[in-house]
Amino acid sequence: MAVERASSSDAFGLLGLPAQFDLDPQVIERAFYDRSKDLHPDRFANAPAAERVVALSQSRALNDAYKTLKNPVKRAEYLLAQAGVTIGPNEKLDPAFLMEILELREELAEARVANKLPEVSRLQRTMAERRKAAVAKLQPLFDHHDLPAIKDQLILLRYLDRYLEECDAALDEED
Amino acid sequence: MLMQIAEPGQSTIKEACKQRVVGIDLGTTNSLVAHVADASPTVLGEDPIVPSVVYYGGHVEVGRAAAAHALEEPRQTLASVKRLIGRGLRDVEGVRAMLPYELEGDDRAVKIKLAGRAVSPVEVSAEILKELKARAERELGGPIEGVVITVPAYFDDAQRQATRDAGRLAGLEVMRLMAEPTAAAVAYGLDKGSKGTYAVFDLGGGTFDVSILKLVEGVFEVKATGGDSALGGDDLDRAIARVKFPALVGSGDPRDMARAVGLARQLKEALTEHDPATASNGADEITLTRAELRDIAQPLLDRCGKACRRVLKDAELSRDDLDGVILVGGSTRSPIVRDYVREVFGKEPLCDLDPDQVVALGAAVQADVLAGGQQKVVLLDVVPLSLGIEMMGGVVEKLIHRNTTIPAGAAQTFTTYADNQTGFDVHVLQGERETVEACRSLARFTLKGVPPMIAGMGRVEITFLVDADGLLRVTAKELTTGHEASIEVKPSYGLTDEEVERMLIESFEHAEDDLAARNLRIERVEAERILAATKQAFVTDAALLTADVRAAGEAAMRALETAMAGNDYLKIRGAIEALDLATKPFAQLRMNRAIDAELRGRTLDEVEADVAHGDAARHAQHAGTQRSE
Numbered sequence: 001m002a003v004e005r006a007s008s009s010d011a012f013g014l015l016g017l018p019a020q021f022d023l024d025p026q027v028i029e030r031a032f033y034d035r036s037k038d039l040h041p042d043r044f045a046n047a048p049a050a051e052r053v054v055a056l057s058q059s060r061a062l063n064d065a066y067k068t069l070k071n072p073v074k075r076a077e078y079l080l081a082q083a084g085v086t087i088g089p090n091e092k093l094d095p096a097f098l099m100e101i102l103e104l105r106e107e108l109a110e111a112r113v114a115n116k117l118p119e120v121s122r123l124q125r126t127m128a129e130r131r132k133a134a135v136a137k138l139q140p141l142f143d144h145h146d147l148p149a150i151k152d153q154l155i156l157l158r159y160l161d162r163y164l165e166e167c168d169a170a171l172d173e174e175d
Numbered sequence: 176m177l178m179q180i181a182e183p184g185q186s187t188i189k190e191a192c193k194q195r196v197v198g199i200d201l202g203t204t205n206s207l208v209a210h211v212a213d214a215s216p217t218v219l220g221e222d223p224i225v226p227s228v229v230y231y232g233g234h235v236e237v238g239r240a241a242a243a244h245a246l247e248e249p250r251q252t253l254a255s256v257k258r259l260i261g262r263g264l265r266d267v268e269g270v271r272a273m274l275p276y277e278l279e280g281d282d283r284a285v286k287i288k289l290a291g292r293a294v295s296p297v298e299v300s301a302e303i304l305k306e307l308k309a310r311a312e313r314e315l316g317g318p319i320e321g322v323v324i325t326v327p328a329y330f331d332d333a334q335r336q337a338t339r340d341a342g343r344l345a346g347l348e349v350m351r352l353m354a355e356p357t358a359a360a361v362a363y364g365l366d367k368g369s370k371g372t373y374a375v376f377d378l379g380g381g382t383f384d385v386s387i388l389k390l391v392e393g394v395f396e397v398k399a400t401g402g403d404s405a406l407g408g409d410d411l412d413r414a415i416a417r418v419k420f421p422a423l424v425g426s427g428d429p430r431d432m433a434r435a436v437g438l439a440r441q442l443k444e445a446l447t448e449h450d451p452a453t454a455s456n457g458a459d460e461i462t463l464t465r466a467e468l469r470d471i472a473q474p475l476l477d478r479c480g481k482a483c484r485r486v487l488k489d490a491e492l493s494r495d496d497l498d499g500v501i502l503v504g505g506s507t508r509s510p511i512v513r514d515y516v517r518e519v520f521g522k523e524p525l526c527d528l529d530p531d532q533v534v535a536l537g538a539a540v541q542a543d544v545l546a547g548g549q550q551k552v553v554l555l556d557v558v559p560l561s562l563g564i565e566m567m568g569g570v571v572e573k574l575i576h577r578n579t580t581i582p583a584g585a586a587q588t589f590t591t592y593a594d595n596q597t598g599f600d601v602h603v604l605q606g607e608r609e610t611v612e613a614c615r616s617l618a619r620f621t622l623k624g625v626p627p628m629i630a631g632m633g634r635v636e637i638t639f640l641v642d643a644d645g646l647l648r649v650t651a652k653e654l655t656t657g658h659e660a661s662i663e664v665k666p667s668y669g670l671t672d673e674e675v676e677r678m679l680i681e682s683f684e685h686a687e688d689d690l691a692a693r694n695l696r697i698e699r700v701e702a703e704r705i706l707a708a709t710k711q712a713f714v715t716d717a718a719l720l721t722a723d724v725r726a727a728g729e730a731a732m733r734a735l736e737t738a739m740a741g742n743d744y745l746k747i748r749g750a751i752e753a754l755d756l757a758t759k760p761f762a763q764l765r766m767n768r769a770i771d772a773e774l775r776g777r778t779l780d781e782v783e784a785d786v787a788h789g790d791a792a793r794h795a796q797h798a799g800t801q802r803s804e
Contacts, residue, residue: 033394040553041582041643045350045545056582056642063555063580172607 011065011078021079021142025070032066072135073157076142076150085147091155101159108163112170124167131160194546196321196350197311198358198538201300201338202227203257203407204380204505207532208307209539210315214549216362216539218532219314227380228254229302231289233762234755237306249275249433251289253299255409258381259285260296261330261337269405273413273436275429297341304345318694318744321350323542325534327382328354328559329402331605332617335645346697350545351644355379356386357397357556358537359503362528364390365540365552371498372398374486376516376524377534378479379504381407385483387490387497396555399489399578401482406475408443408506414471415439419461443468447508469511476515483519489578494520502526503533555580562617562639562647565602567592569611574639577607584640588654591625591633598623599635601651601660622651622660698747702739705751706732709758712765719764724757731757 012019015031037043039062044055068074077087104123111119134157141150198216200207206225209218230241230252244252258270263282271278277288286293304324311319324347326338335352342349356375363369370390377384384402388395416424416432416439423435438454442463445452451464487494500520506512507530516524528536544552557580563573566589574585591599599622606614625633634654641647652659709732713720720728731754738750 029389033391033396036555037393037553040555042544042553046547059643060582060584060640063583067579169609 011068014062014065015069017069019079019082021072021076022139023069023075028066028070032062032070035062072138073154073161076138077154079142080147080150080154083147085151087151087154087158091151093155093159094152097156097159101163105163105166108166108170112166117171120167120170124164124171127160127163127167131157131164134160194320194548195311195315195317196323196539196542196546196548197307197315197319198323198325198353198535198540198542199304199307200325200355200358200535200538201257201303201341202379202534203255203382203409205531206303206307207535208311209532209535210311211539211543211548215366216536216543218535220310223535224531225303225306225310226254227257227303228252229256229299231294233765235302237302245275245433246430246437249429250277252276253287253294255381256287256296256299258405258409259287260300260341261334262296273409273432275433297337297344300338300341301344304341304347308345308347312745320348321542321546322347323351323353323538323545324349325355325358325538326352327377327379327402327404328356328384328386328397328400329382329404331404331560331615332645332647333615334404346694351541353538353541353554354384354386354397354400354556354559355382355534356384356400356501356503357388357395357554358535358541359501359528359533360386360388360390361395361537361540361552361554362533363501363525364395366528366536369499372492372496373499373501374483374497374520375501375503376479376483376507376520377402377503378506378512379407380506381405381409383407383479383482385479385486387486387492393551394553394555396580397557397578398492399486400557400559401486401489403478403482406478408504408509409436410475411472411506412436412439412443414475415443415463415468418467418471419463420456423456443509447510465511468509469514472511476512479515480519494522497522500524501533503530505531556643556645557581558583558641558645560605560615561607562641563604563614564637564649565600565604565611570609571604571606571611571614574637575641579641581641581645582643584638586636586638588634588636590631591628591635592630594630595627596630596633597625597627599625599633599651599653601637601649603647603649617647618649620649620651620660622653622658624656624658625653626656628655694744695742695747698744698751699739702735702747702751705754706735709754712761716761716765720761724761727757728754728761 010019015028015035017023017028017031036059039055039059041052041055041059044052047055068078080087104127108120108123111123134153137153138150141153195210197208197210197219200209204227206227207218207223208220208225209216209223211217225238226242228238228241228245230236230244230248232244232248232251236244241252242254245254253276255270255274259267259278262285264271264278264280264285265282267278267285278285279288279293280286284295286295287299308319308322322342324338324342326335330338339349339352356377359375359377360373363373370392372387372389375384375386375388377386382402382404383406384400386400387398389398413436416435419442420435420438423431423438426432435456438456438461441454442452442461445454446463446465446468451462453460453462455461497520500516500522502513502516502524507516507524507526513524513526540552541554543549544554557578558575559577561573561577562575563571566572572587574587575583589599600619601622602611602619603617604611604614605617608614622635625635636652636654638650638652639647640650650659709728713725713728731750735747735750735754738746741747
């Protein structure tokens with residue numbers, strides 16, 4: 001039922017960072033901390049109400065920007081969207097990959113039903129490795145400004161992330 | 176050193192609102208109050224630890240005096256109420272059997288049954304807060320103008336609101352609720368100059384929290400937090416009691432249960448220094464070894480371990496990324512807990528600061544920050560539990576995920592699900608599970624006035640906004656007409672956040688006279704009540720009055736009447752205390768005779784009416800001030 005997210009102003013601009021994929025996580029974090037020192041509502045605890053309201057919404061936007069940019073996949077999606085390329089809910093998938101992910105999910109579902117938690121953990125670790133490799137492929141694609149290839153890679157990553165979420169859910173069920 | 180940020184034109188404001196603000200650690204077992212003086216925080220009081228125990232006899236006692244009644248009158252001596260605050264009967268089933276006092280209420284709120292009445296955990300907590308407030312006012316020589324109260328990071332919204340209500344009921348201006356592990360990290364970060372990424376392992380009497388924080392110059396960021404708001408040292412005491420004193424536990428007499436738990440705690444604490452430890456149950460010497468304790472504790476420790484692994488995962492870190500592990504909470508004094516922490520994190524835990532004091536110290540620092548004091552550290556805290564709304568079929572759609580930095584916001588558009596649907600029900604939930612039943616319900620409201628359309632055509636945008644206090648505001652807006660409805664997930668005592676916000680702003684603007692006027696009002700009401708009750712008691716129980724107690728009592732009443740005519744609330748408070756003291760022998764006699772008429776005659780309704788009254792007085796005060804401007 002969810003259709004769209006609210007738009008926010010430019011995430012890179014809010015953090016004072018160049019709009020590029022290649023960013024050191026430490027640099028992003030540093031920028032976030034520096035901006036937070038100026039914008040956090042606690043710094044305005046004694047300021048007039050109007051200033052406090054502004055600080056609150058700026059701080060919210062800053063937190064949101066940081067959340068987007070610190071995660072490489074979200075950062076890539078954000079850059080892609082800025083370039084006018086969006087990823088819809090029913091994007092085409094490479095048939096070979098589709099077959100593979102379906103099999104993997106079946107395997108996970110079986111382990112889950114049988115309550116084989118070590119098996120779920122193993123599948124999760126394998127997938128986490130694979131995701132890491134898939135993320136690493138993004139940088140060269142950005143270097144070549146190959147937007148269609150970036151888009152394909154991000155679609156693939158969505159499937160991998162969804163799989164990892166299912167692993168988490170299975171492991172959390174033991175409560 | 177922390178960054179000092181100079182702000183032109185701000186210094187005069189800061190001078191003008193030089194505050195008496197404190198931090199309070201309102202613990203399950205013990206509570207403390209701390210204050211920042213000369214840039215470093217200290218706990219207040221010679222014996223800073225106030226046991227979180229309230230005794231309801233003919234009058235109310237708090238702390239050590241109250242705890243002294245625990246064995247004789249377990250049903251009137253309320254300990255560990257933090258486990259009940261903001262909880263419904265269904266939530267507390269697990270602890271219920273182990274508490275010496277009886278509960279009633281419904282699935283929204285529990286109450287504790289006393290002889291002849293019932294009190295809510297909010298009221299009991301307010302008594303503890305009043306005691307701490309009085310202590311701080313004595314030590315600092317004036318009214319407390321603002322307070323930061325700590326709560327377990329893993330407390331949900333209902334538990335937080337209830338804690339805030341308790342502060343309000345105690346006549347405190349609650350500037351912020353702060354997560355306990357965050358407070359601890361602040362104290363470490365400032366006092367020890369710790370920098371880097373730390374885990375805070377906080378095992379208190381009744382709650383367990385684990386947080387990962389990054390401490391850098393001027394900014395402390397909570398990376399992730401997790402825990403179990405119903406797991407603590409109390410559980411270990413009870414587990415030991417079940418194994419070691421089964422006869423006492425099984426007798427059905429709450430006094431036996433209280434004894435068994437007391438003995439279990441003795442054994443546990445003795446094991447910190449010796450191995451094995453012994454205690455007598457009256458008939459036999461009972462021995463407990465550390466190895467046995469470890470076995471008894473294992474299921475509880477496993478729950479801690481699970482939360483630790485999850486929080487590391489949420490922070491996207493491995494244990495090797497941590498620079499250290501900070502221990503907080505009395506239960507971390509136990510060697511078996513320390514061994515376990517070492518095992519889980521693969522590091523020698525830090526405990527240079529007193530684990531009992533460290534939370535209150537950090538809260539005092541945050542109070543100082545919020546009051547515009549000398550400390551200039553910014554705390555980036557997170558939402559501890561995901562927030563979402565109910566979808567068709569009873570599933571929960573999360574709008575803000577756990578461990579999102581606050582302030583935070585999220586908006587999503589939903590479509591109508593039936594033809595000609597004219598209303599849109601919004602049910603706000605908190606929790607990690609996917610079904611409505613497994614999450615905590617925070618609020619419900621209906622957006623009316625949706626124009627009739629075919630299913631799927633009506634579009635409603637739901638916005639969640641969480642402020643720096645962690646308070647949630649939800650808005651629903653119909654996108655074709657722009658029709659809007661919103662709800663604050665708000666304090667249950669009836670003030671909206673806007674009202675609170677306005678009062679807070681105004682109280683900063685008129686801090687001195689406003690608070691003095693309010694305190695004066697509160698003390699006068701209190702004085703009137705006590706005078707009336709004392710006069711009544713002197714008549715009805717005249718037989719119990721000795722001549723000198725009568726003379727002393729009457730002199731104290733005259734002094735109180737004189738003080739009430741003046742404008743100094745501290746004088747009134749002093750006169751009330753003097754009257755209490757003068758009539759103590761009389762009150763004791765009345766109690767002994769088991770008349771059990773309440774000297775103050777306060778009921779829940781009166782207390783609530785009193786709070787409403789105080790707020791009305793504050794409004795009137797503001798209105799007057801505005802007119803004069």
